[in-house]
Structure formats: structure tokens, C-alpha cells
Amino acid sequence: xxxxxxAIHSAGAASxxxxxxxxxxxTTVDHKRLGILYILFALFFxxxxxxxxxxxxxxxxRPHSHFVSPQVFNRMFTMHxxxxxxxxxxxxLFGFANYLVPLMIGAxxxxxxxxxxxxxxxxxxxxxxxxxxxxxxxxxxxxxxxxDVGWWAYAPLTSRAFSPGHSTDYxxxxxxxxxxxxxxxxxxxxxxxxxxxCPGMTMSRMPLLAWLNLVMSGMVLITITPLSAAQIxxxxxxxxxxxxxDTQAGGxxxxxxxxxxxxxxxxxxxxxxxxxxxxSEIIPVFSRKPIFGYPVMVGATxxxxxxxxxxxxxxxxxxxxxSYSNAFFTITTxxxxxxxxxxxxxxxxxMWGGKIHFKVPMLFCIGFLFQFLIAGLTGIMLAVAPxxxxxxxxxxxxxxxxxxxxxxILFALFxxxxYWYPKITxxxxxxxxxxxxxxxxxxxxxxxxxxxxxxxxxxxPRRIYTFxxxxxxxxxxxxxxxxxxxxxxxxxxxxxxxVFSYFKGPKAGNDPWDAWTLEWSVSSPPPAYNxxxxxxxxxxxxxxxxKHPEDPDSRYE
Amino acid sequence: xxxxxxxxxxxxWGVVVGRAIGILILVAGILFAAGLCVASPHGNNxxxxxFQPHSTPAASIYRLSVFVLAITGLIFLVVFGLLVYAIxxxxxxxxxxxxxxxxxxxxxxxxxAWTVIPILIVVVLxxxxxxxxxxxxxxxxxxxxxxxxxxxxxxxxxxxxxxxxIVTANELHIPVSDPAHPTPTxxxxxxxxxxxxxxxxxxxxxxxxxxxxxxxxxxxxxxxxVFLGQCAQYCGTQHAKMLLxxxxxxxxxxxxxxxxxxxxANQDQKEIAGRWVFETTAxxxxxxxxxxxxxxxxxxxxxxxxxxxxxxxxxxxxSRENLRLWIQNPDAIKPGSLxxxxxLSDADLDALVRYLETLQ
Numbered sequence: 047x048x049x050x051x052x053a054i055h056s057a058g059a060a061s062x063x064x065x066x067x068x069x070x071x072x073t074t075v076d077h078k079r080l081g082i083l084y085i086l087f088a089l090f091f092x093x094x095x096x097x098x099x100x101x102x103x104x105x106x107x108r109p110h111s112h113f114v115s116p117q118v119f120n121r122m123f124t125m126h127x128x129x130x131x132x133x134x135x136x137x138x139l140f141g142f143a144n145y146l147v148p149l150m151i152g153a154x155x156x157x158x159x160x161x162x163x164x165x166x167x168x169x170x171x172x173x174x175x176x177x178x179x180x181x182x183x184x185x186x187x188x189x190x191x192x193x194d195v196g197w198w199a200y201a202p203l204t205s206r207a208f209s210p211g212h213s214t215d216y217x218x219x220x221x222x223x224x225x226x227x228x229x230x231x232x233x234x235x236x237x238x239x240x241x242x243x244c245p246g247m248t249m250s251r252m253p254l255l256a257w258l259n260l261v262m263s264g265m266v267l268i269t270i271t272p273l274s275a276a277q278i279x280x281x282x283x284x285x286x287x288x289x290x291x292d293t294q295a296g297g298x299x300x301x302x303x304x305x306x307x308x309x310x311x312x313x314x315x316x317x318x319x320x321x322x323x324x325x326s327e328i329i330p331v332f333s334r335k336p337i338f339g340y341p342v343m344v345g346a347t348x349x350x351x352x353x354x355x356x357x358x359x360x361x362x363x364x365x366x367x368x369s370y371s372n373a374f375f376t377i378t379t380x381x382x383x384x385x386x387x388x389x390x391x392x393x394x395x396x397m398w399g400g401k402i403h404f405k406v407p408m409l410f411c412i413g414f415l416f417q418f419l420i421a422g423l424t425g426i427m428l429a430v431a432p433x434x435x436x437x438x439x440x441x442x443x444x445x446x447x448x449x450x451x452x453x454x455i456l457f458a459l460f461x462x463x464x465y466w467y468p469k470i471t472x473x474x475x476x477x478x479x480x481x482x483x484x485x486x487x488x489x490x491x492x493x494x495x496x497x498x499x500x501x502x503x504x505x506x507p508r509r510i511y512t513f514x515x516x517x518x519x520x521x522x523x524x525x526x527x528x529x530x531x532x533x534x535x536x537x538x539x540x541x542x543x544x545v546f547s548y549f550k551g552p553k554a555g556n557d558p559w560d561a562w563t564l565e566w567s568v569s570s571p572p573p574a575y576n577x578x579x580x581x582x583x584x585x586x587x588x589x590x591x592x593k594h595p596e597d598p599d600s601r602y603e
Numbered sequence: 604x605x606x607x608x609x610x611x612x613x614x615x616w617g618v619v620v621g622r623a624i625g626i627l628i629l630v631a632g633i634l635f636a637a638g639l640c641v642a643s644p645h646g647n648n649x650x651x652x653x654f655q656p657h658s659t660p661a662a663s664i665y666r667l668s669v670f671v672l673a674i675t676g677l678i679f680l681v682v683f684g685l686l687v688y689a690i691x692x693x694x695x696x697x698x699x700x701x702x703x704x705x706x707x708x709x710x711x712x713x714x715x716a717w718t719v720i721p722i723l724i725v726v727v728l729x730x731x732x733x734x735x736x737x738x739x740x741x742x743x744x745x746x747x748x749x750x751x752x753x754x755x756x757x758x759x760x761x762x763x764x765x766x767x768x769i770v771t772a773n774e775l776h777i778p779v780s781d782p783a784h785p786t787p788t789x790x791x792x793x794x795x796x797x798x799x800x801x802x803x804x805x806x807x808x809x810x811x812x813x814x815x816x817x818x819x820x821x822x823x824x825x826x827x828x829v830f831l832g833q834c835a836q837y838c839g840t841q842h843a844k845m846l847l848x849x850x851x852x853x854x855x856x857x858x859x860x861x862x863x864x865x866x867x868a869n870q871d872q873k874e875i876a877g878r879w880v881f882e883t884t885a886x887x888x889x890x891x892x893x894x895x896x897x898x899x900x901x902x903x904x905x906x907x908x909x910x911x912x913x914x915x916x917x918x919x920x921x922s923r924e925n926l927r928l929w930i931q932n933p934d935a936i937k938p939g940s941l942x943x944x945x946x947l948s949d950a951d952l953d954a955l956v957r958y959l960e961t962l963q
Contacts, residue, residue, distance in 0.1 A: 116840050116939050196837050202814060203797045203839060293814035299798060300813065333693070339709035364800060364836075365811045366792075366818035369740040373733045380725040384718065391717040394685055401695040401704050412690060419682055423675040430671050430728065432664045432735045435808020436653040439800060439835045505651030505804040507835040510843035514917075517831070518650040594703075602708060 075159035076574055077144050080166050082470065084141025087170055091133040094177075098126040100534060103527040109515040119511035120194040125176075127197030128217065131313070132224055133173040135455060139320040140169075140231050142462055143259045145470065147235060149565035149572060150253045152244025152581045157237035165230030172224025175216055183213035193217040196509060198310060199280075201291030201302040206284055215284065222277045225270045232263035232270075244564075246583040251603070253563050253586065254337060257344050258323035261351050262316050268355065269312040276305035300365055307358035314450065315354045319347060321458030322389060325411050328465050329393050331561045332408035333400030336587060336599065339392045346385035346392075353382045363434045372431040379429035386422060390415060405559070406480035410461035413488055417453030421446060424499070442502025448495050452533075460487070460540070467547070468554030472570040475551060479543040486536035493529025497522050562587035651804040651831045657851075658780075658822045659787075660739045660807035667735045674728060739808075742821065749777060749788045755799030755812035755834070757941055758841035759903055759916040769864045770891070772903030773916045774848045778857040780823035786854075787823035797839055803832030803849050811836050824851040833917075840939030846917025860910075867894035868906045869961045877958025880951045885943070892962065902942065908962045915940065927956050 071079060101122050105113045114122070144162065148155055156162045176192075183191040193213045195203045204214050239260045243252065280302075282288035289295040291302045330337045337343060357379045363372055393415060402408065424446040428434050437443060460483075467475045501519045513519055557566040564581060565572070566589055585591055585599035656662040753775070754761040762771050777788040792801055794812040801820060802809035810820040824830070834845035852860060881887065882897060889902035897905075912921055918937045919925040928935055931952060933942040947955065 116843065120837075120840060120842075194840075200798050200837070203837075208797060208839065296815065298815065300816065334695075334703050336706055336708055338707065339714050342709065342714050364809050365813060366816065369736045372736050372740070373729075376732050376736070377725070377729045380728060384721045384725060387721045388714070388718055390682065392714070394682075394689055395707075395709070395713065397689045397693055399704055399707060400693050402690065402693050403695050412686075415686060416683070419679065419686075423679055426675055426728070427668070427671055430667065430732045432732065432739060432808060433668045433671060435810070436661075436664055436668070436804060438809065439802075503653055505653065505802070505832065507800075507802065507833060509837040510833075512843050514846070516649065518652070597706075599706075602706075 073163075075155075075163045077148050077156045077159065077162060078470075078572065078574075078576075080162050081141045081143075081145030083166055084137045084144060084169070087166075087173065088134045088138035088141060091129050091173060092138075095126050095129040095134055096534065096537065098122045098129065100530060102126060103530040105511060106513070106523050107527040108524060109513050109520055111512060114511070116511040117191075117194065120196075120509070121192045123509055124193045124196055124217075128176060128193070128221075129173075130451070131197065131317075132221060133169075133176070135317045135451070136224075136228060137166075137169050137173075138459060139262075139317060140228070142324075142459075142466070143235055143262075143320060144231070146466065146565060147238055147256055147259055148242065149469075149568070149576055150563050151239065151242060151247055151256050152564050152577060152583065153238060153242035154576045154580075156234050157242055158234050161230050162234050165227040165234065168227030168230065169224045172220045172222075172227065175223060176220035179213050179216035179220075183216060184211040198306050199302075200306075201280075201297070201299045202293045204280060204284075204302075205292050205294070207294060215281070218277045218280050218284075222274055222281075225274045225277070228266050228270050232266040235259055235263040236267075244577075244580050244582060250341070251583060251586050254326035254340065254343055255320075255323040255563075258319050258326065258347055261347050262319040262323075265312050265316050265319070265351050265354075269309045269316065272305050273309035276302060276309075279305075300362075303362050303365065304358070307361045308355075311358040311361065312351075312354050314447075315350055317455050318450065319350070321414070321455050322347065324458045324462040324465070325393060325414060327563065328407050328411050328461050329396050331465075331559050332403045332405060332411070333397045334403070335396055335400040336562075336590075337392070338395030338398075340586065342388060343392055346388045349385040350382060353378060353385070357382055360429060360431075360434070361438075363431045364438055376429055376431050380426060383422060383426055383429075390419060390422075405464075406475070406477055406484060407461045407465035407559075409481070409484045410457045410464065413484070414454055414457040414461065417449055417457065417491070421449035421454055424449065437502060439507055440502035441506045441508055442499050444508050445495050445498035445502060448498070453491060453495065457487075460484075463540075463544075465559065466565075467544070468558045469565055469570045469572070471548055471551075472554055473547050473551030474554050474558060475543050475547045479539060479546070483536050483539040483543060486532060486539060490529050490532030490534075490536055493532060494526050495529075497526050497529065557589070560593075562590040564588055567592075649829065649831050653804045655805055657826050657828075657830065658806040658824045660820075660822060661805055663735050663738055664808055667731060670731055671728065674724065678724070744789050744821070745785060745787065747784070747786050748821075749786060750791070751775065751777070751788055752791045752793065753801060753812065755792070755794040755796075755801075755838070756901075757796050757839050758834070758845040758937070760801075760845070760847060761795075761903065764861075767861055767865070769861065770893075770904045771864060771907065772911070773846075773913065774850060774911050776850045776852055776857060776860050777822070777824070779827050779851050779853050780825060782825065785823055787821050789819065789821045792818040792820060798836045799834045799838045799845070800836035801832070801847070802835040803830050803847060805830045806832075806849060809835045822849075824849075827851050827853050827856075841937055844916060844918040844937050844940075846913075848913065848917060863910065863963075864907055866907075868892045869963055870894065871961045874954070874958040874961050877954035877956070880947070880955045881958055884945065884947070886945075886955075889942075905959065905962055908959055910963060915942075923956060923960065926959060927952060930955065 071083065074080060101114060102119065105111050105119055144156065179192045191211065191213050193216065195209060195214055199217065202208060239256050279288065279290040283290050283292050289297040291297045291299065293299050326337055326343060357375060359367065359371065359375045360379045428437055428443065428446060464475050464480055501522050504518045506513060506519050554570045556569055567581065568576060581588065585603050587599045591598035591600055654665060656665045750766055752763040752765060760773050762775050778786050780786045790801065792810055792812040794814045796814065799812040800809045801812060806822040806824055807820055810818050812818065828851055830849045830851065832847040832849065834842055838845065882895065887897035887899055889899040891898045891900060891904045891906065893906040913919065914921050914925055914929050915937045919929065925936070930945050931947065932944050933940050
């Protein structure tokens with residue numbers, strides 16, 4: 047009897063909603079739904095970018111491999127880089143910012159909900175345009191193709207003489223369009239944080255996540271601009287006979303490098319600062335202590351933002367700048383390590399004297415701390431201009447920035463997934479699958495990227511589709527590919543966990559981690575309006591004050 | 604009851620995490636060391652290891668990198684030690700009560716300390732670096748220096764010795780430099796098409812070859828031998844097979860090589876049929892042979908082709924079979940190279956290969 051009732055109910059539920067549900071999701075202006083859309087969009091491209099990475103690794107498993115042609119290999123590393131930076135890392139971080147910022151500052155939505163939706167769809171359009179290149183890339187030339195100019199697309203390789211067809215144009219337009227999306231979202235985040243905070247939440251009482259996303263958004267506004275300008279100039283070169291980067295007509299290849307890297311290096315910090323934000327929320331909760339040195343954490347972030355705008359030419363130590371320029375960019379690059387170091391020490395200070403609970407989000411945070419430390423130190427090596435003349439553009443650099451992006455950013459994102467998944471879906475992710483995921487990923491990561499430093503030291507340049515045997519690179523490359531395979535398995539475990547827990551995970555309740563920020567005061571998932579009545583706060587940890595009325599934070603701030 | 608179980612499992616995890624990370628570090632360290640040992644030179648091992656320098660710029664970079672490695676290694680040990688200590692010492696234990704730990708909000712003195720100490724380290728690192736930058740980039744050019752112009756092409760290297768009147772490709776010959784009477788080689792770096800980068804790790808760091816721009820680098824190898832490198836800036840489809848060989852010769856060998864290269868091409872009348880094929884097909888549009896009407900500059904100069912050990916910028920050994928294959932179907936050796944397949948008849952191909960083999 048009851049099962050019959052259930053059947054009718056689910057049949058009724060299935061017949062009505064899918065078109066309507068789809069319509070609701072496509073037309074939504076709710077910050078939480080847009081956040082989820084951003085995250086799902088990014089996860090989709092994460093899988094695609096991962097497949098591209100595996101094609102690269104299989105090709106490099108042994109010398110003189112014929113798994114793919116050089117043309118395909120060059121397309122794969124171009125698409126892998128472009129996809130992972132612009133259509134995985136950026137949107138997934140915007141997704142979390144979108145979802146969390148209003149909830150954490152006690153607001154009912156972002157400041158400009160329609161702009162929010164518009165920005166997401168621009169980003170999505172950019173991603174699909176880039177991949178439409180598979181169909182339309184060569185235009186009238188015949189078979190489809192994708193860009194093969196590398197993710198930084200140095201001139202003059204992008205000129206029509208060296209890149210006929212339309213694949214480079216799809217790359218340009220995709221970045222231009224998604225860049226406008228990023229600018230829209232950043233304006234929105236800034237406006238939301240500056241003007242939508244709940245009563246009592248002064249700037250100095252904002253959760254660090256809000257502070258850091260504010261700084262990140264400011265950086266996006268500054269750095270996407272030169273990138274977009276450069277893309278427009280490239281279009282002018284390719285279609286209107288301009289000569290900005292056309293070296294055959296007296297243009298400058300170096301000016302493209304400057305335009306690209308004045309975007310490209312701050313971009314690394316645009317990606318890592320929101321990850322710092324995740325750590326600054328998660329580590330205190332699982333250490334059961336407030337963040338150590340809140341004002342210094344904010345100051346260090348602002349400091350990173352400013353200094354990182356003056357370091358870009360450390361990507362260009364080999365282009366023949368004067369010794370004074372090289373020395374200048376050496377010291378600015380090293381200087382950015384100081385506030386970054388302060389952050390690592392402050393997280394350590396937060397753990398110091400605490401009671402550390404090794405739940406999965408905390409495990410990923412500890413992985414981050416350890417790997418980001420190493421990534422920072424190899425970064426110091428690369429900041430030393432003469433050392434970079436040897437290591438630059440070698441596999442050492444590839445290992446270094448994957449240490450930052452995978453060992454740092456991706457680990458922080460996994461921490462964020464395990465931490466906020468209960469809030470977003472109402473269900474806990476499985477702890478045991480999470481621990482399998484964590485350990486497999488740690489092992490795979492270190493297998494791949496620790497070893498990857500060595501071929502660079504042995505003279506192996508990046509972006510080569512094959513290599514000569516007998517240079518000491520053979521065994522290492524085989525092992526690196528093996529490690530990449532372990533990472534793939536770990537990702538499968540993660541995806542399985544996401545799907546399985548969505549249906550079968552234990553109910554989360556409002557506040558599964560006994561945390562202290564406002565998003566944990568509402569139901570999981572939160573109602574469309576977020577807060578029935580707008581909350582008021584007296585300190586940085588409003589829920590701590592509620593739970594410990596005898597010893598509230600507001601007494602010390 | 605359940606909470607106790609959870610607590611104890613957490614404690615166990617704490618220990619496991621600490622130990623496992625320790626083991627990981629150890630393994631990573633061992634692998635790294637093993638890798639470097641594998642890479643250490645045995646006899647004539649051609650591994651282009653940056654830590655086996657044979658020239659002043661590479662050696663001064665090597666000394667600086669050891670210093671940087673020592674400092675960063677020390678930082679790593681300290682911070683890693685603190686991290687592991689914090690994880691082990693402050694893990695949540697079964698025996699502890701359920702109360703929250705003391706809520707500490709920060710400490711100005713401590714935070715000042717971990718700001719000032721890194722600044723001091725940065726200053727030291729910067730001074731050491733600036734010294735090496737100046738020493739390499741602003742080194743004066745002695746009058747005894749050998750001057751070479753290196754021009755990057757998709758996907759090969761052109762080397763011109765303006766003072767000696769020599770043009771060659773892909774295999775650079777330079778004299779050994781005796782510290783008492785230094786004869787360093789100064790390279791002027793140009794590009795004919797896209798960006799490239801000149802990198803022979805054991806001789807010097809890399810310097811890019813950029814169109815519309817003149818760059819410079821120098822080397823002064825103190826040991827004879829062949830040093831390997833390759834293009835280190837993505838330059839198009841065949842970036843991977845834009846290989847580079849530097850032969851460091853003792854003075855007599857170098858002079859003999861220079862004399863041989865200065866000779867015009869062999870005009871052996873025996874292979875007139877092959878020469879006719881060469882001069883009446885598209886070969887001469889791109890290739891030059893001194894003393895004949897072949898004067899193309901798009902591809903490598905072939906005047907002394909047989910003095911080179913490799914073909915196609917190091918992609919294949921210079922043998923009769925490879926030469927035949929390279930002319931008939933370049934994609935078999937280097938797919939995407941700009942050398943077209945010549946589609947010659949077998950007879951023409953044989954004659955042409957015999958002619959090219961006279962270009963000693």
C-alpha cells in the first residue's frame with residue numbers, strides 16, 4: 047500500500063519537473079544555485095582537463111612514443127592549461143565565493159543577482175566556445191582542430207602566418223568572453239561585501255573568507271583588464287591588419303609577454319587567495335581555536351595582492367632583460383614570499399595549542415600546508431634569476447606550478463568540498479571514502495610531482511611531445527605517468543563519494559562541524575531566502591558567542 | 604560510548620597522519636637523491652644535468668643554487684618540523700576532557716618575529732643573486748672571444764661565424780677555453796620566425812631567441828667533449844626535436860675544423876648526376892651549397908653536410924639510410940618539420956644521396 051503511494055508520488059514528481067527544473071536552473075538568479083552551477087560546470091571541465099593530462103602523460107611514458115602525433119600533443123597541453131586555469135580553477139572558486147559570501151556575511155543574496163547570472167553564463171559560453179574549436183577551429187581548412195599555441199600563446203606563434211585557421215581565434219574569444227564574466231562576478235562580490243553585511247558585522251568582524259574574496263575580486267578587476275586588452279589587440283592583428291605582435295611587420299613579441307604575465311602571475315594569487323580563505327575557515331574549526339592573528343592575516347593578504355602586481359617579469363628572465371630588471375624582479379618575487387610565509391606561520395599558530403580533529407577537510411588542509419610549503423620554496427629557487435635561467439621552461443617549473451595548483455589549490459578545494467558539501471546538499475560526505483580519496487591522492491600526487499622536478503634538473507624542457515632516450519629521463523617519466531594514474535583513481539573515488547553521499551549520506555543537520563560562522567546557523571541546504579530574519583553579530587565568531595555565552599569573543603575584540 | 608570510539612579512532616589517525624607524512628618525505632627524499640645519483644656522469648654520459656657544469660656561467664649558477672638549496676632546505680626542515688610537532692602534540696586525545704582549548708587570538712611579538720626573520724633571509728638571498736646576475740650578464744667580452752651568431756628557425760639552428768666566414772647548422776663547434784688564455788664564445792641570438800631558447804645546461808642557463816630582438820649569451824667550457832641541449836621555448840609543432848649539440852674542441856681540432864669549413868663545397872665530377880638533381884629540383888630554394896648556384900637560406904647550409912653527425916637538428920644519425928628517408932619522407936623522422944617530401948624516383952634519390960655524401 048505504502049509503496050504504491052510512493053510510486054505514484056515519484057511518478058508525479060518525475061513527469062512534471064525536469065523541464066521546469068531545468069528552466070528554474072537556467073533562469074535562476076539565486077546566488078546558491080549559481081554557485082552550484084559554477085561548481086558543476088568546473089567539475090565537468092576538470093574531468094575533460096584531466097583526460098587531456100592523461101593523454102599527455104601516456105605519450106610521455108617512454109621515449110619516441112607514437113601514442114599521439116606532435117600536433118595532437120601540442121593541442122592537448124594547450125587545452126589542458128587553458129581549461130584548468132580558466133574553466134576549472136576560476137569558476138570553481140567563484141562558485142564557492144558565490145555560495146558562501148552572502149551566507150557568511152548574513153545577506154539574502156548577492157548585490158546584483160542578475161549580473162551574477164549573466165556572469166556565469168558568459169563564463170559558460172567561454173568554455174563552450176573554446177571547445178567548439180574542435181568543430182570549427184580550422185574553418186574552411188577542413189578537419190576540426192583546437193588551439194596549439196600553449197596556454198600563454200606567445201607571439202608571434204599566434205599570428206596568422208603561424209596559426210592559420212580559427213583555432214587561435216576561439217582561444218582568444220573564449221578568454222575574452224569568460225574574462226568579462228570574471229569581471230562581472232568580481233564587481234558583484236566587491237559590492238556584496240562592501241554593502242550587504244548584516245548589522246554588527248564591521249569590516250574587522252568579517253569572516254576571513256569574505257575578506258580574502260574581496261581582495262581576490264579587486265585583483266581580478268586589475269589583472270583581467272590587460273589580458274582582455276591583449277586579446278583585443280591580437281584580434282586586431284589577426285583580422286584588421288594590426289601589427290602589435292606581428293614581428294614580421296615590426297611588432298614586438300616581448301610586449302605580448304608583458305601583457306600576458308602582468309595578468310598571468312597575479313592570476314596565481316587570484317586562484318590561491320580564495321584557497322587561503324578556505325584554510326582560514328577550516329583550520330580554526332578543526333583545531334577548536336580562533337584564527338591566529340586575524341589582522342595580520344588580512345594585512346598579509348592585501349600585501350600579497352599589491353606585491354604580486356610587481357613580479358610578473360620573473361616569467362621572462364630568459365628573454366634578455368637588463369641585469370637591473372632581472373635583479374628588480376628577483377627581489378619583488380622574493381618579497382611576496384614574506385607575507386605568504388606569515389600566513390603559513392599563522393595557520394600553524396592556529397593549530398598550536400588546539401585540539402586537532404583529523405576529519406577529512408582537516409587532512410586536506412594539512413596536505414595543503416605541507417605541499418604549499420614546498421611549492422613556496424621551489425618558488426624561491428625560481429625567483430633567483432640565474433637559477434631560473436637553468437630551471438625556467440624545464441620540467442622543474444612544471445613540477446613547481448603543479449605543486450601550487452594541485453598540491454595547493456586542488457587540496458584546498460577538496461577540503462572545501464568535504465567541509466561545505468553538508469551545507470550545500472544537506473548530507474555528509476562519507477568519511478571513510480574521503481580518507482581513501484585523501485591517501486590515494488597524496489600518494490599519487492607525490493609520486494607524480496616530486497619526481498617531476500628531477501627531469502627538469504636533468505635538462506628536460508617542457509612542452510616536448512617526445513624525448514631522446516639515454517638522458518636519464520626515461521624511468522622518471524614512466525614513474526610520473528604511474529603516479530598520474532593513481533591520482534585518476536583517487537578522483538574517481540571522490541566523484542563516487544559525491545554521487546553516493548548525495549543519495550545515501552547521513553543527514554547533516556545545520557551545524558555538523560560545531561563551527562562558528564553564520565552559514566552554519568541556517569538549515570542545510572539553506573532556504574532560498576537564506577535567513578528568516580537578518581542576523582546581528584557582535585564578533586568574528588557569532589556562533590561561538592551563542593554556544594559560549596559565558597565567554598563570548600566579543601569580550602576580547 | 605560511541606563518542607569514545609570516535610575519539611580513539613581520531614587519535615590513531617593523528618599518529619598515522621604524522622608518521623605517514625614523515626615516511627612520504629623520506630621516500631621523496633630518497634627518490635630525489637637516487638635520481639640525482641643515476642644522473643651523475645659515468646665516462647661520456649651525455650645527461651645534460653645542470654648540477655654538472657663545465658663552463659663559468661653554469662658553474663656560478665651551480666654554486667648559487669647550492670646556496671639557495673641550503674637555505675630553502677633549512678627553512679623546510681624548521682617549518683616542516685613545527686608542522687609535524689603541532690600535528691602530533693596537539694591532536695585531539697581520548698584522555699582529554701571535552702572542553703574547548705584555550706582561545707588564543709594572536710601574539711604581536713611572535714608575528715613580528717616571523718615577519719622580520721624572512722625579510723632578513725630575503726635580503727641575503729637577493730644580495731647573493733644580484734652578484735651572480737651581474738657576474739654573468741655584465742661580463743666584459745675579451746678580444747680573444749670567438750663570436751657566433753645563432754639564428755633560431757622552425758625547427759633547427761643556424762650558426763654563423765662572421766669573423767671566420769663559416770655557416771653551419773645544428774652542431775656548434777667552439778674552442779675549449781684555457782683559464783690562463785681564455786677564449787670564451789659569445790653568441791648573438793636571433794630568430795627567423797617564432798621564439799626559441801638556446802639551452803645547453805652544462806654550459807650556461809638558457810637565453811631566448813626572439814624575432815626583432817638581439818640577445819646575447821656566452822660560454823667558456825674548460826673541458827673538451829660534446830654537450831647536449833635543445834630548444835627550450837615552445838616554437839611550434841616540432842619544438843621537441845629541435846635538438847642542439849655543442850662540440851667543444853681543443854685548439855688544434857678547432858682550427859682544423861675551421862679550415863675544413865672554410866673550403867668551398869667538393870666539386871667531384873663523379874656525382875654530377877646527383878648534383879644535377881639537387882640543382883634542378885626545389886632543394887636549392889631552401890638550401891645553400893657554397894660554390895654552386897644553390898643559395899637558399901630557409902633550410903640548413905649543406906656545404907659540409909657530411910661533417911655533421913646528425914640530420915634534422917639532431918633527430919636522426921647522419922647515415923645513408925636516414926638521409927634517403929629524410930629526403931623522401933621527412934615526416935617519418937620529424938612529423939611536422941618544414942622540409943617537404945621530395946617524391947624523387949629511386950634513381951634520382953640514389954644519385955642525390957651519393958652527391959650529398961661528397962659534401963664532406
